[in-house]
Amino acid sequence: MSEFERSRRMPAPADQVFSRASDIGGLDLWMPRDLHVHAEEPPAVTVHEDATGQDERALLRAEREQLRMEWGTRDVDRYAGWLQVAGIDDDSSDVTVHLSFFDEGHTPPAETVERALDESLERLAEQVRQAA
Numbered sequence: 001m002s003e004f005e006r007s008r009r010m011p012a013p014a015d016q017v018f019s020r021a022s023d024i025g026g027l028d029l030w031m032p033r034d035l036h037v038h039a040e041e042p043p044a045v046t047v048h049e050d051a052t053g054q055d056e057r058a059l060l061r062a063e064r065e066q067l068r069m070e071w072g073t074r075d076v077d078r079y080a081g082w083l084q085v086a087g088i089d090d091d092s093s094d095v096t097v098h099l100s101f102f103d104e105g106h107t108p109p110a111e112t113v114e115r116a117l118d119e120s121l122e123r124l125a126e127q128v129r130q131a132a
Helices: 014-022 024-029 108-131
Strands: 002-010 033-039 044-048 054-063 068-073 079-089 092-101
Touching: 002 108, 014 079, 014 092, 014 108, 024 033, 024 108, 092 108
Parallel strands: none
Antiparallel strands: 002 092, 033 044, 044 054, 054 068, 068 079, 079 092
16 A cells, blocks of 8 residues: 655635635646546546546545545545645645555556645645635
């Protein structure tokens, strides 16, 4: 199993950051650019990956009271992840994203995952700034 985690300070209160992060219609605005989430019957979603052209059946849950999102594959235990927002003060919060890949044969190179996490958190910060 391979695990990756990144955190970033966000320029907004935790509830605003979580609202932006968990908006299923806006996930494509901050997630890795080659992944596209299509909602089905919640919590079911389909994730399309441009690089492979494949669709993966997945689950996505957002727990507003906990400011936490969790996701993972539905049919096989290939990957799972979570996003947690923590309030710092009235004007800022921290977001942590954690990914676990259970099948080493389907684990992307570490540099690729780390870059995607950093870029995704940067895009989320930009979305939060635009919404303010």
